[in-house]
Amino acid sequence: MRRAFTALSVVAAAAITPVVAATSAQANQSTCVNYIGNHGYAVGPKVKAACSHPAFQGPLGDGKIPNPDCYSGLVNAGVRGTDVYRACVRA
Known part of the structure; x- marks a missing residue:
C-alpha cells in the first residue's frame, strides 16, 4: 500500500509540474505582450x-534584468x- 501511494505521488507530480511551469511562463x-499592445504598438x-x-x-x-x-x-x-525595457522585465 505504501509503495503504491509513493508511486502514485511521483506520477502525479510528474504530470502536474509541466502544467504549472508552462502556465507561469505563459503569464509572463x-x-x-499586453504591455506592448497597451502602449500603442502592433x-x-x-x-x-x-x-x-x-x-x-x-x-x-x-529585481529583474531584461533578457x-x-x-x-x-x-x-x-x-x-x-x-522595450519595461516590457522585457515583465517577460
Whole structure:
C-alpha cells in the first residue's frame, strides 16, 4: 500500500509540474505582450517571439534584468527603448 501511494505521488507530480511551469511562463509572456499592445504598438509574431524570452532575476535578488533576446527582438520590431525595457522585465 505504501509503495503504491509513493508511486502514485511521483506520477502525479510528474504530470502536474509541466502544467504549472508552462502556465507561469505563459503569464509572463502575456504580461510583456499586453504591455506592448497597451502602449500603442502592433502585436504580431515578432513581439510574441521576443516576449517569450523570460527576464533574469538580478544577482542579489534585487529585481529583474531584461533578457537580451527579448530586448533585441522588440527593438527589431520597432519598439522604443523605454518601452522595450519595461516590457522585457515583465517577460
